Amino acid sequence: MSSSRYPLLFQFNTRVYLQELAGHLGRPVTLKDIPEELLDLLETNGFNWFWSLGVWTTGSAGQEISRTNPVWREEFLKELPDLEQSDICGSPFAVCAYEVHPDFGGRAALSDLRKRLAQRGIRLMTDFVPNHTAPDHPWVSGHPEYYVNGSDLDLEAEPHNYVQVVTKHGPRILAHGRDPFFSGWVDTLQLNYRCKEIHDIQRQVLQDIAEQCDGVRCDMAMLLLPDTIAKTWGDRSVPADGMVPTEVCFWPEAIQSVRVKHADFVFMAEVYWDLEWELQQQGFDFTYDKRLYDRVLSFDGGAVRDHLMADLQFQQRCCRFLENHDEPRAASMFSMPQHLAAAAITYLSPGLRLFHEGQFEGRKHRVSMHLSRSAAEAPDPSIQELYKSLLTCLRSKSLREGSWSLLECIPEWEANPTFRQFVSFSWKHLGERWLICVNYGSESAQTFVRLPWADLNGRTWTLNDQLTEEILVRDGDDLTERGLYLNVPAWHVHIFLMKEKTA
Secondary structure (H helix, E strand, C coil), X not given: CXXXXXXXXXXXXXXXXXXXXXHHHCCCCCHHHCCHHHHHHHHHCCCCEEEEECCEEECHHHHHHHHHCHHHHHHHHHHCCCCCHHHECCCCCCEEEEEECHHHXXXXXXXXXXXXXXXXXXXXXXXXXXXXXXXXXXXXXXXXXXXCECCHHHHHHCCCCEEEEEECCEEEEEEXXXXXXXXXXXXXXXXXXXXXXXXXXXXXXXXXXHHHCCEEEECCHHHHCXXXXXXXXXXXXXXXXXXXXXXXXXXXXXXXXXXXXXXXXXXXXXXXXXXHHHHHHHCCCEEECHHHHHHHHCCCHHHHHHHCCCCHHHHCCEEEECCCCCCXXXXXXXXXXXHHHHXXXXXXXXXXXXXXXXXXXXXXXXXXXXXXCCCCCCCCHHHHHHHHHHHHHCCCXXXXXXXXXXXXXXCCCCCCHHHHHEEEEEEEECCEEEEEEEECCCCCEEEEECCCCCCXXXXXXXXXXXXXXXXXXXXXHHHHHCCEEEEECCCCEEEEEEEECCC
């Protein structure tokens, strides 16, 4: 199912999973030890992508910073009260080399995993962290000119954003990786994308990554946009020679250079600040839809519906999620009714659907990227059933390949504002019709849902709710004239498979 128009992606925390597996088996493990049962389950549930997060080589410098940072340690203890020093492995986004970590079995083990996934029609995604490197990356010593350099004055004024390092060319003051709104990530150093050589060498890095997998999730991809570079670094990042024009963006040429040899290689951007459309125009296949996530968390049905009014050309390249490694666990943010309502909107809308490891079991403790162990949690059967139902629906080609429409909801009577709580949409594929109707609000609500099909008249229709097996029988003329009437409690979800009633 790897060619689905709206694919499913499973995000897999490589380091945490392998450590847990090693504990279970009582021996060291690599990517080759990922059990067939897990991959079979993903195939059964129709997944197209397996994102193995954090496979690349990291170094001791980043790990030491993670272990000695008191603020970070306090955060680690909130999620892992029995924290041990050995649990702190350092961030996978402080990369030393795009070679599979030796602890995970190296390049051969990743190749083996990729082959096993391919046998099931599943493609492999890894990470690309373009903005920065680990502080002990070989470039730091050998090529400090690849980084944003600072001065003694910068270090004195912003010790949280700059650090003095030892290089083969003598001591240098380099900037920590950061975005324009927050202090630097102190376990990283900032690459300089106004340096032409960095453009050249990072394209080569991407081309090598493309030999090892089928797609990449590009960390903080919007930080490489020229306007963002200017906002963050001003003129300090401009090298004396070998300068890239300030208006030139790294992404279009880099993406094209990979596709010369790997035409179907997929690029997914982590992106915020309403820059999703711009990254899509730079060549990305999919972009994070953090705005939908934020609106779902606002528990405002009107705001969610407004977001889904965006052009379908934009929406079909959005990555929709309820949690990922950067966000709190969904089970910790939503009550059960809210969780189902939020999941139905998120995962039954068009776009790439991202599911995070532990989400299906209802885990509530987020795992810091600096840790290799998660808190022990028992699965929540009700949440397991929730996702089992959703994944069963998502096996339908209608929800993976079909035509999607956001539906108009109108008031039952003029003075009743509760119709604004509804988020309703339809799918159609090869004659099969689906209706998803969600009361995304905290009180009972009533509405008439306008259906998008002009061929309902003169027939009787059954609406089979895929969550409850409830069956509604409705006259096609009434559906065309007034719409589908709903009167439902707070957070209620209908997932209807609609068919013509036969005698």
